[in-house]
Amino acid sequence: MGEPALKHDVFQAIADPTRRKVLKLLADQDMPIVAISRCFPLSRTAINKHLHILSDAGLVSREKIGRETRYKLQPEPLAEVSKWLSFFEAYWDEKLDLLKSYVESDMDS
The missing domain is CATH 1.20.5 (Single alpha-helices involved in coiled-coils or other helix-helix interfaces)
Known part of the structure; x- marks a missing residue:
């Protein structure tokens, strides 16, 4: 079986400046959504939507650690x-x- 089809392509995902900034943040370290949200004048819900698009494009992965979900850059x-x-x-x-x-x-x- 092949890899699952991505819902968003990479070009669509990086078209938004907020998502590009999220990728830059995650290039330095894995972060939970709370820490990512502090870097933007947006609601946590809005940041979550951006993270879902990046995840659907294969650009970030998420890992549940206890009660926290941490996001990690997947640059491939x-x-x-x-x-x-x-x-x-x-x-x-x-x-x-x-x-x-x-x-x-x-x-x-």
Whole structure:
């Protein structure tokens, strides 16, 4: 059996600035929702919804420890974003090199 289908794709999950900030927070350490919520001017319910979207995209995992649920960054799905960005990085490098050549050749005239 394969992995279960994700409900949200990585691009959709990282489209929101709050979710990107949550990922940055979790990059430093695993955190419970109470600690994550303190970092935002949002309700705990709103943060919980963001965490569910990140979880559905495979970007965070949760572990119940006693009465507390701790969230942990799962960065592997971000590799897809990195691959996508590297394509466009190469594209723009090529375009900027062409522009540089054009400007330099125009200056020589």
